[in-house]
Amino acid sequence: MSDHHPTGIKRWLFTTNHKDIGTLYLWFSFTMLLVGGAMAMVIRAELYEPGMQLVEPNFFNMMTTMHGLIMVFGAIMPAMVGFANWQVPMMIGAPDMALPRMNNWSFWILPFAALMLVMPMFMGGDFMQGQGPAFGWTFYEPLSGQYNKLAFFIFAVHLLGFSSIMGSINIIATIFNMRAPGMTLMKMPLFVWTWLITAFLLIAVMPVLAGAVTMMLTDKYFGTSFFDAAGGGDPVLFQHVFWFFGHPEVYIMILPAFGIVSQIIPTFARKPLFGYASMVYATAAIAFLSFIVWAHHMFTVGMPVAGELYFMYATVMIAVPTAVKVFNWTATMWKGSMTFETPMLWAIGFVFMFTIGGFTGLMLGVAPTDFQYHDTYFVVAHFHYVLVTGALYGIIAGVYYWLPKWTGNMYSEGLGKLHFWLSTISVNVLFFPQHFVGLEGMPRRIPDYNPMFADWNAISSLGGFVFGASQILFLVIIIMTIRGGKKATDQVWEGAEGLEWTIPSPAPYHTFETAPEVK
Amino acid sequence: MPDKMQETKQDKTETNNKRVVGVSSLVVIAMFGFGFALIPLYDVFCDVLGINGSYQTIEDGxxxxxxxxxxxxxxxxxxxxxxxxxxxxxxxxxxxxxxxxxxxxxxxxxxxxxxxxxxxxxxxxxxxxxxxxxxxxxxxxxxxxxxxxxxxxxxxxxxxxxxxxxxxxxxxxxxxxxxxxxxxxxxxxxxxxxxxxxxxxxxxxxxxxxxxxxxxxx
CATH class of the missing domain: 2.60.370.10 (Ctag/Cox11)
Structure with a gap:
């Protein structure tokens, strides 16, 4: 098979190959994960003891803000797009993405957007005086409107939005138009389904986010008053517009992880996925519900009781399709011939700990209790259980699962398992105590705290340092696997089924130039 | 003959791609507009529910x-x-x-x-x-x-x-x-x-x- 392509840096700059672009996305995401992770380490180091030790309060606020923005927009979302690029064409028997040149563009916008986002951090006199955004990743008005380098932030968000929207259109076009003959929609692997639905969510809500930041831009520089009370605007409006984007956004981050886990569990349980159709419908139901529950993020803003009740019931309803998924994964494992290779460990970890995050979500979704939990560490614990042990665990599981197909080499099973156990123990030491301090009333986003919270915070910080360090091990494992190791077979896993396992390992540069026949 | 079939299939895919791009772009533009449409919608809701109403009328004259x-x-x-x-x-x-x-x-x-x-x-x-x-x-x-x-x-x-x-x-x-x-x-x-x-x-x-x-x- 001839695979002519430029070499060196030009290969990566000009590539339109879905595998190259997938690789670029995944490395970009890993870099951002380490950058955002380093910021989390600063946060945990400062919170190790009560009182101010290491950083200035504004620097701390900048760390929490940038950590959130980088992890959401730089690490989790691009990683999922990276998986889509690598896997969707191989799973539906397509030679490449539908719009390869746009694909190149969607990726290459990202590094510049990230650069623009972090640049103000280096614009102070010294590093501690950095002028990065320090208003929380949700950038609530009116606080964010007072930020003197707002334009950097706004245009970075615009660029990230462009990238996501183009990536999504590409994925929709690929899935609709490039499937191999016989690959009907209801035969598609679940990962492809979850990404199709995610792509629809993205093109529906990223423009709303773009609208919100555009309003901030004109408020700040062109004298409008969308959110400025002094001019007849309303800061609460900002929260509504933001969360109309923000709630679907959290499903954008988790749905592809659902898809990855739905590929892995049947492989290692050696049974087909239980309730395939119900999984598809549950995913669609979650996506639909995500549009009508946004104000549960703002129960305490001052809503009429009718509004509180509506958003509470709608929110709690999401537990139904989500439970369908969790029960289906469990039923897939039931009486299966299970083995526990590294991807399966991460996938089971995902199911278990994502469910913990789901339950705390139910607690937060109940309006009267939310008044107690709002803006405390309980919320922090909740969304880290669903995003770290949920989305990130899904990503790591997927990397271990498909790495042999991508590189042609098996990773070290021993090191992979070490990585899993180190991470899983430390991540619980890190986040579980945050439930306790949250219930006792420790506010989030604060660099100093009441000494009564000291013990749990110290424990949480220690867990954080171990969890952070164990991701360096992940990097080492990946590099070792790329450089060599036991050769992977074409099928890689005994129980693996699907088109991507019919091609050689490593996957050739061009695959499925002649479409396979799916029966 | 097979070459020709291949070609028609490719043309068809390209037409379909254009359609997906067109429709998706329309959705994107519409949703950008919807973000701004949330402002009057928000005012209407506030009026109906009796929240915020009189302040806004004071502020907007x-x-x-x-x-x-x-x-x-x-x-x-x-x-x-x-x-x-x-x-x-x-x-x-x-x-x-x-x-x-x-x-x-x-x-x-x-x-x-x-x-x-x-x-x-x-x-x-x-x-x-x-x-x-x-x-x-x-x-x-x-x-x-x-x-x-x-x-x-x-x-x-x-x-x-x-x-x-x-x-x-x-x-x-x-x-x-x-x-x-x-x-x-x-x-x-x-x-x-x-x-x-x-x-x-x-x-x-x-x-x-x-x-x-x-x-x-x-």
Missing amino acids: TYDAKAETERALKNGVDESRTITMQFLVTDNDALDLEFKSRTKSLTMNPGQIKEVSYYVKNRSNKPMVLQAIPDITPNMAKKYLAKIECFCFKKQTLQPGEEKEMPLRFVVNSALPEKFPVLTMTYRFIDLNYKAGVDTKSGYLQTVQVDSTLNDIN
């Missing part, structure tokens, strides 16, 4: 003080009960301003017209253009309160060191439900110079430009 007062007065004075009105102010940390209510609290019959006074002094050495932002607790009592005259109806310009007594005349509709025995009003001043404050050089001129987006009542 459509508050009809006369009509509101007539509506509040038509039920007469309810002498069978009294309510307590409390008058608070909220400090704005960003402003070097002395701001207080002369009357902290008063007891009155619903339907009576009352007047209280607020004191404000610009302690800084810069002129200020201020807009008062009102609030009332409990929220649902808002529609029973009519402001006959209020310093929040218009912007207040204060020279350095200037002080002012500002009246608030109001009436509470005697249809006010009995579950609201205490109403708490609060005001907070926002500096309309604040946007200009980012750019100290252009200062006052920019303020005037911002002001033009405000419609004064009276």
